[in-house]
Amino acid sequence: MSKDRYIAAKQKWAEKQKARGVTARATAAADRLPPGQKLTTGFPVLDLGVQPSIPLPEWRLKVDGLVAKPATLSWDALQALPQVEDVSDFHCVTTWSKYDCRWGGVAFTTLYELVQPDPAAQFVYFTGYDGYSTNVSLAQCLDDDVLVATRFEGAPVTREHGGPARIIIPKLYAWKGAKFVSGITFLAADKLGFWEVRGYSNTADPWTEDRYA
Ligand SMILES: Nc1nc2c(c(=O)[nH]1)N[C@H]1C(S)=C(S)[C@@H](COP(=O)(O)O)O[C@H]1N2
Numbered sequence: 471m472s473k474d475r476y477i478a479a480k481q482k483w484a485e486k487q488k489a490r491g492v493t494a495r496a497t498a499a500a501d502r503l504p505p506g507q508k509l510t511t512g513f514p515v516l517d518l519g520v521q522p523s524i525p526l527p528e529w530r531l532k533v534d535g536l537v538a539k540p541a542t543l544s545w546d547a548l549q550a551l552p553q554v555e556d557v558s559d560f561h562c563v564t565t566w567s568k569y570d571c572r573w574g575g576v577a578f579t580t581l582y583e584l585v586q587p588d589p590a591a592q593f594v595y596f597t598g599y600d601g602y603s604t605n606v607s608l609a610q611c612l613d614d615d616v617l618v619a620t621r622f623e624g625a626p627v628t629r630e631h632g633g634p635a636r637i638i639i640p641k642l643y644a645w646k647g648a649k650f651v652s653g654i655t656f657l658a659a660d661k662l663g664f665w666e667v668r669g670y671s672n673t674a675d676p677w678t679e680d681r682y683a
């Protein structure tokens with residue numbers, strides 16, 4: 471099941487790369503702004519009041535859980551993986567949305583391939599250097615636009631926006647994307663994250679205004 475999604479995502483990537491430069495993304499489509507959202511041109515910062523500073527030589531991303539090959543990636547190891555770019559819209563549950571965010575980094579599917587999750591793994595639990603956590607189904611994570619982002623608009627992701635690396639999951643409300651990401655754990659059973667235990671929706675779909683559980 472997740473294997474099929476994985477393959478489908480990789481296929482979509484190939485098609486997208488081919489189409490790049492040929493097709494322009496539809497702009498300002500009436501159905502582009504999810505219900506209850508307002509468009510912003512700025513980029514608000516939302517965090518727990520802590521913006522940890524992690525020097526790149528000390529930065530690590532631990533990818534573990536129900537996987538055949540757990541990995542602890544250094545900054546250089548992350549940079550050595552295939553790098554991709556994706557332009558996506560960003561929807562925060564506090565009702566602001568930002569269009570056309572150009573993120574660069576490593577596709578989640580690349581990490582999936584690297585650590586080889588067990589078929590029993592169906593959920594992903596993300597942790598951040600600030601103590602944050604959030605949980606997402608594996609199926610959602612295998613979408614081709616899900617990234618470990620290290621670049622925004624061609625420059626390194628700033629500390630306030632979650633650098634050195636943050637998770638981007640464009641199709642879900644942005645709290646599902648951990649800034650200052652430090653860990654990715656593959657799990658058989660779902661485990662609620664920081665906001666999910668505090669009443670936020672577990673599924674977080676902006677199109678159905680799935681904000682609070
Ligand atoms: N580590 C961490 N990641 C986090 C958060 C946080 O507090 N800590 N806040 C989440 C929320 S609620 C949102 S809307 C986005 C905000 O990202 P931004 O500050 O770049 O706008 O990050 C998400 N990821």
Ligand SMILES: [Mo]
Pocket residue numbers: 516562563564644645
């Ligand atoms: Mo948010």
